[in-house]
Amino acid sequence: MLADPKAELKRLIQMIPLPLERWGTGPSKPIDLLVKEINEGEAQLGIVRYVWKVRIRITCKRKKKWLLLVESKEFKDGHVTVSRTMSSSEKMKQGKGERPLQCAVRAVAEELGIKRVPQKSFKPLADGKPEFEVGESKSYPGILNYTRVFNFAWEMPHRYFKKFYVEQLPHRTSVFSWKDAPKRVLQVPRAKKTRKTKEKP
Numbered sequence: 183m184l185a186d187p188k189a190e191l192k193r194l195i196q197m198i199p200l201p202l203e204r205w206g207t208g209p210s211k212p213i214d215l216l217v218k219e220i221n222e223g224e225a226q227l228g229i230v231r232y233v234w235k236v237r238i239r240i241t242c243k244r245k246k247k248w249l250l251l252v253e254s255k256e257f258k259d260g261h262v263t264v265s266r267t268m269s270s271s272e273k274m275k276q277g278k279g280e281r282p283l284q285c286a287v288r289a290v291a292e293e294l295g296i297k298r299v300p301q302k303s304f305k306p307l308a309d310g311k312p313e314f315e316v317g318e319s320k321s322y323p324g325i326l327n328y329t330r331v332f333n334f335a336w337e338m339p340h341r342y343f344k345k346f347y348v349e350q351l352p353h354r355t356s357v358f359s360w361k362d363a364p365k366r367v368l369q370v371p372r373a374k375k376t377r378k379t380k381e382k383p
Contacts (some may be wrong), residue, residue, distance in 0.1 A: 188217050191227075201207040230318055233329045236285040238304070241363055250363035251338070251347075257355040270294070270358065274332075282306075282332040290336070294347045294358065299336075307333040308382035 192213060195202065206212030219225035240251040251270065255262055272289030274280050280288075283301040291297045306354040312330045320326040 226230040234276040249362040255357040304334040
């Protein structure tokens with residue numbers, strides 16, 4: 183039990199954009215009752231991390247063979263900590279109004295060092311509809327993650343091709359390299375076309 187639960191709870195709640203001025207008015211309950219519910223085991227409060235993310239499937243055709251770019255290794259403190267086979271991805275700055283295509287351009291620039299890629303060169307997958315992922319955060323254990331993922335495909339022009347790419351950050355270094363692309367990866371779903379029907383007289 184907290185020494186001053188009301189003050190501590192109010193401090194935590196004020197970090198979240200909630201309409202506290204409406205608590206305890208009309209049909210809503212005051213914060214004191216929420217403290218009581220928590221102390222008596224009737225309710226629990228947790229932290230949910232909301233993340234909007236862009237995932238990019240990057241391919242390139244070399245000598246009549248399609249290749250897929252993946253984040254193959256991640257280094258921390260000089261040691262390989264993770265070996266991945268995932269696509270390039272980047273968290274959207276949705277709080278600053280960033281849109282999915284803008285994030286895709288930024289991801290390619292920051293992770294691969296390729297700048298000023300036209301937005302129109304990214305093809306949305308699944309008709310541009312996002313996927314939803316819910317589960318415990320791997321980055322912050324104990325916190326629930328609610329992630330909205332926008333998927334794109336990008337065919338890299340030959341002029342940008344390198345055998346590998348390195349992204350260096352203060353806390354980690356990521357290495358991106360190529361592997362043979364499975365056939366299913368090369369299929370880009372198209373938006374379904376609806377037929378117009380003529381009205382009968």
